[in-house]
Amino acid sequence: MIRRPLYYFFCWLVRGGTRLLCRIDLAPLAQVPERGPFILVTNHIGSLEVPLLFAHLQPRPVTGFAKIETWDDPFMGWLFDLWGAIPIRRGEADMDALRKGFAALEQGYILAVAPEGTRSRHGRLLRARPGVVTIALRSGVTILPLAHWGGEKLNSNLKRLKRTDFHVKVGQPFRLQVEEKVTRQVRQQVADEIMIQIAALMPEEYRGEYAGQGKATKKYLRFSDQ
Numbered sequence: 001m002i003r004r005p006l007y008y009f010f011c012w013l014v015r016g017g018t019r020l021l022c023r024i025d026l027a028p029l030a031q032v033p034e035r036g037p038f039i040l041v042t043n044h045i046g047s048l049e050v051p052l053l054f055a056h057l058q059p060r061p062v063t064g065f066a067k068i069e070t071w072d073d074p075f076m077g078w079l080f081d082l083w084g085a086i087p088i089r090r091g092e093a094d095m096d097a098l099r100k101g102f103a104a105l106e107q108g109y110i111l112a113v114a115p116e117g118t119r120s121r122h123g124r125l126l127r128a129r130p131g132v133v134t135i136a137l138r139s140g141v142t143i144l145p146l147a148h149w150g151g152e153k154l155n156s157n158l159k160r161l162k163r164t165d166f167h168v169k170v171g172q173p174f175r176l177q178v179e180e181k182v183t184r185q186v187r188q189q190v191a192d193e194i195m196i197q198i199a200a201l202m203p204e205e206y207r208g209e210y211a212g213q214g215k216a217t218k219k220y221l222r223f224s225d226q
Contacts, residue, residue, distance in 0.1 A: 010083075042112065047119075061107075
């Protein structure tokens with residue numbers, strides 16, 4: 001991918017704008033490798049974290065899936081095209097989007113995926129959808145969990161002219177190993193195990209559907225030290 005000056009200009013603009021609005025804990029992002037291929041799994045709260053994390057991960061080669069409805073807005077569609085986002089049709093097996101995701105991994109990209117599949121808005125984790133399991137198993141790449149919280153307070157803080165504390169934490173990388181038939185039930189269990197790794201990085205009040213599961217199974221996860 002040839003990156004144009006406009007690409008870097010908008011990254012600079014987003015970095016500057018989000019730092020004005022937020023106090024961002026950037027240090028953990030140093031734990032994200034400089035390039036892929038790997039899948040970066042993260043929670044999805046609202047509209048803030050996508051541009052914030054994308055811009056602050058530069059110059060790492062990053063792409064990710066975005067709902068195809070985003071392109072209904074001409075400016076957002078143009079911006080996401082500029083940043084190389086992959087449009088995906090939610091609620092169906094979008095094979096074209098999956099092919100583009102696999103191609104990005106083959107080119108050494110970091111592929112960002114939100115297993116929840118939609119924004120929570122309130123910041124508490126929703127139940128994972130199993131789509132990320134298909135991508136991870138077929139590609140065989142490492143998965144790196146990243147959790148963030150605080151962004152859900154942006155709108156209320158803006159009304160009070162208050163900056164928002166945006167926290168980031170990066171977990172331990174792992175791969176998937178499934179030695180049985182990958183049924184719908186197995187895929188959901190794997191997705192839940194992935195999501196629990198994100199939950200473990202967050203304060204208890206943000207864990208939502210995965211609260212109280214700190215000692216949950218890791219049957220299908222293989223960590224780098226194993």
